[in-house]
Amino acid sequence: MKTKILILFIFAFQISHSQSIFGEDKVITKSMSERWELDDEDKNGTFKLTYYNPVYVLPTRWSNNPNELPQSENPENSFEDPENYNQIEAKFQLSLKTKLIQSFLFGHGDIWLGYTQLANWQVYNDPISRPFRELNYEPELIVNFPLNITLFGLDLRMAGFAFNHQSNGRDLPRSRSWNRLVFHAAFERDNFQMYLRPWIRIESSDKDDNPSIENYIGRLEATFIYNINKHSLLVIGKNAMDFDENRGSLEVNYLYSVKSNLRLHLQVFTGYGETLIDYNHKQTTIGLGVSFIDW
Template identity: 40%
Template sequence: MRFNRPTLGALSLALLFAGLQGGQAHAASIAEWEGCSSITADVDRLACYDRVSGHAQPEATPVPPAGARTETLLEPLPVAAQPVQDEPDMLSALSRHWELDDEAKQGAFLFRPHRPNYFLPIKVSNSPNDTPFQNTFVQPDLGLDSLETELQLSFKIKGMEGVFGHDNFDLWFGYTITSFWQAYNDTISSPFRETNYEPEAILTYRTNYEIAGFRGRFLNLGMLHQSNGRGEALSRSWNRVYAQFGFERDNLAVLIRPWYRIPERDEDDNPDIEDYLGHGDLQVVYRKGRNAYSLLLRNNFKSSDNRGALKLNWSFPLYGRLKGYVQYFNGYGESLIDYNHSQQSFGVGVSLTEGM
């Protein structure tokens, strides 16, 4: 067998060092030393030399020489039995949105989505509401296009967890802004036709009961203000308090929200708004995979002059977190400026969060 000079020199020094240790090293063969020198990793090669020279640490794992059968040198170590853990239950959409379960809670002062966040670059209405703007343009024959865009941004922040010293109570603050933009209407300089602002405070109480096969998950007590921030003839606003009940069954969520309008102290911009927007709404949300379908209903519950609205939304995956978004609306009050105007509209765009 031939060895190159560096290998023989290293082996000679190692053997000499081993002989000076007062018999601490065992009688190592040339094959064992050569097996160590063939190891490429520095740490493993040093451990091999320590073992062959008799300086291996008791807790070190022995390294087999080159060509040796592993099973003849190593004994299997006993493996402690690991307890089998149950997989955690998947959190429901309502639990994630309102942090109803302990596993869902993230603490206070973090931004979360509230209502859907979306952008509809294409939205068509069959009956644009020109009436409120007839006296606002320099030329009275100018009107609104049936094609426009819509943008909604909505978030909420948990202000306090465990209100009243009770784990089932949380305090939230929400804010939603919805803008309708005549982006393609160059005739009137492409203005924002309407923007609605909606701040609200919500006290969430976690519940757990069964009714008609549905599980009652929460009760929201809220107060909100909604206005379009305009003055004089275009001003629209109202204040409400509401109670919202949340139910779920598998992938289906149902939210029932009756409200009461707080009377205006000063001059009322829209005293008949309840005749069109009613006294509450019903929302149904169904999820299948990464698709979400929602239905929103409003009605004034009057036999004569019955008015209401219907809104259908569908979100579906596009790329990563980006989702496609389709919206259909039919009825009164798509925006505050249109509270007493009925129309149908259809929009297509994208969304980042679905909301509730």
Template identity: 45%
Template sequence: MSKKILLFLSLLMNIVVFSQEKDTLQTAQENPDTSIFKGGFSEPIDRMWELREPYKRGTFSLKAHRPNYIILSRYSSLPNRQPVSLNANREVPEYKNFQNIEAKFQVSLKAKVLQGAFWNKGDLWVGFTQQSFWQVYNGKMSRPFRETNYEPELMFIYPLNLTAGKFRIKMAGISVNHQSNGKEELLSRSWNRLILMTAFEWGDFAITNKLWQRFTEKGDDDDNPSIEEYVGRTEFTIGYTRKKHIFSLVLRNNLNIKHNRGFAEFS
């Protein structure tokens, strides 16, 4: 199933890249600058998902999905030198002497492939995110990539306009998400999720919540048994912008009271 999902989403992304060669000059003339820095950060969710005019840019126009960044040097106190799957049938990889200092980068893009799907509302998007950990300073090991993860997804976003004072619900959505390290079967680490999402604004804050359910895989097909106990089952992203500076807080939790695990990242 995961291979079929990955193939389908890859084909959609190829269509997006090919169609990006359309007349971008005409698009720029017909649509105002929708940069989040244009005139501050008002209505960030409308801009991010092109929920209404004048932010709509039509279909097959690439834009940032998740943050795109390069970290030239990061320190990890305990890098995973021998990742092991909980699936007993998966091969145990060779121990590798990875360094604690490495580079990290992420590339994340999305494009709308269908606009106004239901009653002239609701858009279909495809997205792709690649995150890599590069042992660029590890000359003894010929500077390998310690880990690279690929995450294509298909998303349906429906605009909402529900308000209560400063609290505004802006959209709801659903997505099919595949995440994989792109390696062969015995070393493969992949899983598939159905994600429900909603986004709202409260004053100057933009907040996105995701709640997901993993697609069940049985026996040898399961690369990551119990991965949701570690990666989590829900995520909150809180964003705030001051002039041209964006601050964000990401919170994840596995929603397991007995064996609770969480994740927090501020940037």
């Protein structure tokens, strides 16, 4: 498993290098149309790998409350003995997408395949052999429609939906997974972008690894991106939309360009569900590292 993850990391780095994004001092920022090929002049055909979610490496990520005894409302998925986890570990994320079908439905839609992998690695924890504490795999099939509508001073540039699966690929009691139908709408104006993603959980006929996960991780995600010169701010908020117990999370990412899109990356997270194994565990984490691409 470690070998596969390292291969993926090297692959992503080579793609970045081949596109020469490290070879220029100018910060490369892309419009929403360039990222999602919305306008005719930005169409790029099918089966070409591009980036999707943020790609970063945080060699240092600190938690105020490590989840040493993961629990679930399903007793089969609850730990009985605590793990000796360090407060400091490494964290990284890889994410790619490719267009499967271009301009279907009378020329007004695209179908994409996306894949994101998030890793939390106890690389400094020698007493327990430096394990990967958690690996999350997230494939999704995305149906996207370009739009060009002005609402409340913002340009609604695209909307659609996705079939999303997320799991950690582990056996009991570590197993966590869920499926969602995710809707999305994306707005843009100048250097600002906003993505709204409400979802509905698709219930499984099999046993539930993580009952009530939507009451912790949430039912809605809002993402805000702002770029100015060498500075970028990415804010991701999730909310359960439950007025009795208003749970969720907030993640703030600040990036500063060192050379083109090689950026220093500071990430602060607080709330529930930083990873699937932590879906009902509340913590605050701070990570420092580098980001490789524009998003």
